[in-house]
Amino acid sequence: MVGGDPGMEMVGGDPGMETVGGDPHEQSLCAWAPGRVNLMGDHTDYNQGLALPVAIGMGTRACMSYGKTTGVSENSDMSPLQVTSDAQVDPSWTGFVEALATILRRLPDTHIRTCGTVSTTLPIGKGLSSSASLEASLALAMGLRGNKRSLATVCQKTEWMATGVECGLLDQIAVVFGKQGHCMFVDFSGKFPDVQYVSLPEGIGLSIVDTGTSRSLQNVAYNDRQSECRKASELVGPLGNLVPGDLGAVKNALLDHPQLFKRVRHVITENHRVRQLCESFSTGRFDTKVISETFALSHRSLSGDYEVSLKVIDDLVVAIESLDGVAGCRMTGAGFGGCLIVAHDKHRVPDFGRIGSLEWWQVETSDGARVLT
Numbered sequence: 275m276v277g278g279d280p281g282m283e284m285v286g287g288d289p290g291m292e293t294v295g296g297d298p299h300e301q302s303l304c305a306w307a308p309g310r311v312n313l314m315g316d317h318t319d320y321n322q323g324l325a326l327p328v329a330i331g332m333g334t335r336a337c338m339s340y341g342k343t344t345g346v347s348e349n350s351d352m353s354p355l356q357v358t359s360d361a362q363v364d365p366s367w368t369g370f371v372e373a374l375a376t377i378l379r380r381l382p383d384t385h386i387r388t389c390g391t392v393s394t395t396l397p398i399g400k401g402l403s404s405s406a407s408l409e410a411s412l413a414l415a416m417g418l419r420g421n422k423r424s425l426a427t428v429c430q431k432t433e434w435m436a437t438g439v440e441c442g443l444l445d446q447i448a449v450v451f452g453k454q455g456h457c458m459f460v461d462f463s464g465k466f467p468d469v470q471y472v473s474l475p476e477g478i479g480l481s482i483v484d485t486g487t488s489r490s491l492q493n494v495a496y497n498d499r500q501s502e503c504r505k506a507s508e509l510v511g512p513l514g515n516l517v518p519g520d521l522g523a524v525k526n527a528l529l530d531h532p533q534l535f536k537r538v539r540h541v542i543t544e545n546h547r548v549r550q551l552c553e554s555f556s557t558g559r560f561d562t563k564v565i566s567e568t569f570a571l572s573h574r575s576l577s578g579d580y581e582v583s584l585k586v587i588d589d590l591v592v593a594i595e596s597l598d599g600v601a602g603c604r605m606t607g608a609g610f611g612g613c614l615i616v617a618h619d620k621h622r623v624p625d626f627g628r629i630g631s632l633e634w635w636q637v638e639t640s641d642g643a644r645v646l647t
């Protein structure tokens with residue numbers, strides 16, 4: 275649809291084939307990976323749909339060495355921790371280290387560095403993909419070599435093993451494929467997602483606001499929604515193939531399953547909003563009308579049809595929408611807490627302090643995971 279539009283770029287063919295990884299002979303290697311925020315398209319990745327994430331300037335740095343000892347310690351301003359063995363799974367982030375080491379050890383010709391430190395500037399567990407950022411930086415520092423596809427896939431397998439939740443590829447794609455000044459139009463319908471870069475319009479500012487709410491329900495709800503969507507697709511076909519014009523027929527097919535219909539309606543309309551926003555960005559204009567409509571409808575769909583929001587979050591979205599300079603505000607990521615993404619005029623950063631003592635960050639976009647030289 276948007277291929278060839280002014281804001282869409284194919285960078286030297288398929289970016290998934292770009293190689294990643296450092297020199298296996300280096301005794302020590304440092305790598306860095308960003309976090310991500312999703313502008314549009316939530317709960318669409320595991321439904322063969324579309325999403326529009328950006329990689330952000332906050333991220334994770336991992337430095338690892340070969341050695342007889344095994345251990346990864348965290349060196350973070352936020353919560354200093356010491357871990358002396360990769361078999362220790364408390365604190366919880368070390369579960370990702372253990373899972374990743376297990377997966378990398380199974381790869382042919384991969385000798386992994388097992389001793390080092392990680393540090394992050396990302397708030398942990400706030401829906402900004404701190405785990406995907408840890409996975410990607412650590413995989414490169416430990417010694418993974420391949421292409422961007424293989425890095426994203428290894429990170430996703432690590433997430434599955436560490437959390438028991440079979441998430442989609444959105445987070446790992448965003449932190450591996452990120453490109454400064456751009457969002458990524460990701461199409462999950464193929465065997466491996468297709469990534470195209472879209473420049474962010476001049477004049478747009480993005481901020482992330484922490485809702486301050488707990489995400490304890492998240493994993494349970496995530497698994498439930500996945501199985502509902504699987505059930506629905508057995509009745510109406512792959513959800514990613516459906517468009518708004520199919521809603522009437524889908525409603526008839528799901529007359530006995532009103533809850534499944536709501537889930538499917540979210541996926542269909544959310545994919546449509548990804549296309550609308552991407553088309554608007556592709557013109558290069560900061561079109562506040564399109565942003566305001568798509569963000570508002572998306573949040574209401576996540577809340578009403580997909581039921582992954584909370585009343586306090588819905589109230590916060592309404593309060594933020596009323597601030598000067600705001601074009602749109604919506605929940606981003608899996609839901610039940612985490613963060614909101616706010617699009618606004620770059621030169622009029624909203625006065626979030628008017629609402630209360632909120633934690634928030636201005637988004638700087640970033641390139642994806644890489645070895646540091």
Ligand code: GLA
Nearest residue numbers: 316317441442443444607608
């Ligand atoms: C989490 C998952 C992603 C995606 C989002 C919702 O972040 O890890 O795969 O499903 O939720 O869009």
